[in-house]
Amino acid sequence: MRGGYRMATRRRASRATGVVATILLLAACTPAEGRGPQPIIGWSVDDDVVHLWVDTCNGDPQAEVVESETTVTIGVTSTRRNPGDGCQDSLAVTLKAPLGGRTLIDKATGGQPEPLEG
Numbered sequence: 001m002r003g004g005y006r007m008a009t010r011r012r013a014s015r016a017t018g019v020v021a022t023i024l025l026l027a028a029c030t031p032a033e034g035r036g037p038q039p040i041i042g043w044s045v046d047d048d049v050v051h052l053w054v055d056t057c058n059g060d061p062q063a064e065v066v067e068s069e070t071t072v073t074i075g076v077t078s079t080r081r082n083p084g085d086g087c088q089d090s091l092a093v094t095l096k097a098p099l100g101g102r103t104l105i106d107k108a109t110g111g112q113p114e115p116l117e118g
Helices: 002-029
Strands: 034-038 039-047 047-056 061-066 072-078 089-094 105-106
Touching: 039 105, 047 072, 061 089, 072 089
Parallel strands: 072 105
Antiparallel strands: 034 072, 039 047, 047 089, 061 072
């Protein structure tokens, strides 16, 4: 009877180890995702339209804009997926007035994002 108990215990331990291994494998293969504020990695402007780029990949980015006489603060919320260099999201934001001499502020960092040339 004692031998049967040991075999059943070993089977349960083996099954539990297999389940844990499967969970770890799936976690390693699933890209880290999380919806939240994302820093602006580049931008350009065309009169009253600001074009933004964020380091997400098909993350459905959405922008929130707060304009004042001296600044335009833009916050981008998106689902971050670890895209590497091959995939970025872009979006265009129409301002109430041309950017002109106002300073663009990234809400996620509190700083000024780097403009893209061209």
